[in-house]
Amino acid sequence: MKKTLYFIFLPCLFLLTTFGTQAQEVSWMSWEEAVQTVAAEGGQKKIFIDVYTDWCGWCKKMDKDTFQNPEVAAYMQENFYMVKLDAEQKDPIEYNGKTYTYVASGRRGYHQLAAALLQGQLSYPTVVFLDEDLRMLSPVPGYQKPAEFLKIARFFGEDIYKQKDWEAYTVEGR
Numbered sequence: 660m661k662k663t664l665y666f667i668f669l670p671c672l673f674l675l676t677t678f679g680t681q682a683q684e685v686s687w688m689s690w691e692e693a694v695q696t697v698a699a700e701g702g703q704k705k706i707f708i709d710v711y712t713d714w715c716g717w718c719k720k721m722d723k724d725t726f727q728n729p730e731v732a733a734y735m736q737e738n739f740y741m742v743k744l745d746a747e748q749k750d751p752i753e754y755n756g757k758t759y760t761y762v763a764s765g766r767r768g769y770h771q772l773a774a775a776l777l778q779g780q781l782s783y784p785t786v787v788f789l790d791e792d793l794r795m796l797s798p799v800p801g802y803q804k805p806a807e808f809l810k811i812a813r814f815f816g817e818d819i820y821k822q823k824d825w826e827a828y829t830v831e832g833r
Contacts, residue, residue, distance in 0.1 A: 685732050685741055690752055690772065693740040694793065702791030705815065707739035710746050710773050710785045710798075717802040718784040728805040731812070738816035739788075746773035746783060788815040796820065 688696065693706050709726070711718035725731055735741055749761045752772050759772035769781055776787045777798050786803075788796040796815050803811065810829070814820055819828055 685726055685736065687741050687743045690742055690744055690754070693742045694754065696740055697791065697793060705739050705791055705796070706742060706789040706793065707735060707812070708742040708744050708776060708787040708789070710744050710777060710783065710787060712746050712767075712783050714767075715783040721784050721802050725803055725805050725808050731805050731809055734809060734812060734816070738812070744770075744773055744776070746770055746777075746781065788812075 687709075690708075697704075697706065709718075709721075711722075726735070746769055747761070747767055748770050751761075752759045752770070754772065759770060759775065761770050762768050762774075774781060776795070777785050777800075780798070780800065782800045784802060785798050785800040787798045790796055797820075799811055814825065814828055
């Protein structure tokens with residue numbers, strides 16, 4: 660009986676440790692945590708914001724397929740403070756001396772900070788890249804597969820946007 664349990668337990672343990680090392684968990688922050696961290700650390704990293712809603716199927720797919728991809732997760736953790744922002748959250752957010760609040764509108768409302776970050780285009784999922792000084796680099800709407808997303812993330816994360824525009828970067832086939 661002991662041998663049987665050993666032969667059942669050992670492969671299960673191997674599978675658990677193998678899968679555990681392949682996946683990397685993303686450490687998501689709130690907007691407030693990210694702003695405080697940037698202030699405390701003197702802007703060592705840029706901020707990445709995933710603007711989502713609970714009802715958005717493509718948002719959930721991007722969470723599962725893109726953000727949980729080991730290569731994407733590792734790159735993002737190294738280069739960005741990762742923020743999840745529910746575009747329909749009810750809690751007010753203080754930023755730069757202004758209070759952003761929830762606005763009731765139609766069946767669903769929206770949060771003013773989400774609207775500001777998305778430049779009024781409330782489309783989900785949309786990700787937003789900010790520089791180390793919390794200045795908007797660009798919102799990027801739509802679902803992105805891991806390879807496509809990494810190309811976009813590197814464009815901002817490695818400051819390529821400072822030397823060339825997106826079209827020149829993509830033509831090079833980096």
